[in-house]
Amino acid sequence: MTEPQGPLDTIPKVNYPPILTIANYFSTKQMIDQVISEDQDYVTWKLQNLRTGGTSINNQLNKYPKYKYQKTRINQQDPDSINKVPENLIFPQDILQQQTQNSNYEDTNTNEDENEKLAQDEQFKLLVTNLDKDQTNRFEVFHRTSLNKTRSKNWLAQ
Numbered sequence: 746m747t748e749p750q751g752p753l754d755t756i757p758k759v760n761y762p763p764i765l766t767i768a769n770y771f772s773t774k775q776m777i778d779q780v781i782s783e784d785q786d787y788v789t790w791k792l793q794n795l796r797t798g799g800t801s802i803n804n805q806l807n808k809y810p811k812y813k814y815q816k817t818r819i820n821q822q823d824p825d826s827i828n829k830v831p832e833n834l835i836f837p838q839d840i841l842q843q844q845t846q847n848s849n850y851e852d853t854n855t856n857e858d859e860n861e862k863l864a865q866d867e868q869f870k871l872l873v874t875n876l877d878k879d880q881t882n883r884f885e886v887f888h889r890t891s892l893n894k895t896r897s898k899n900w901l902a903q
Contacts, residue, residue, distance in 0.1 A: 863871070876884060 873881075873884070
């Protein structure tokens with residue numbers, strides 16, 4: 746099989762070493778930008794020339810018509826508008842304060858929950874003191890008939 750000849754040949758890398766430096770990059774980029782801007786200038790000139798029929802573009806264009814007929818200043822502002830803050834603007838300090846308030850609120854809620862939790866002895870005392878006669882009798886029967894853990898462990902061990 747013969748090797749390809751003509752435009753299908755690969756360019757030998759020996760003749761064109763891949764030297765890429767910053768200066769080479771910037772010079773190539775500058776050249777490309779210059780060609781693009783010249784092409785853009787030519788295209789705009791050609792379009793203007795064809796649109797106006799070959800007459801000068803300055804004669805056809807009416808530059809800045811609003812400035813000719815308006816006597817008032819454009820972009821007049823209220824002198825107090827410099828000091829006004831937009832309504833939807835939120836400062837970082839406000840966000841920080843809101844987050845700290847939320848975290849403080851959550852911390853106080855968790856502290857109250859912890860304070861509301863009573864020890865088992867206190868819960869037992871409250872339960873026993875707030876029972877009526879029937880409930881007290883039932884509790885006594887349950888308490889006396891139930892086995893405590895140490896007795897049941899001893900019986901199981903024997």
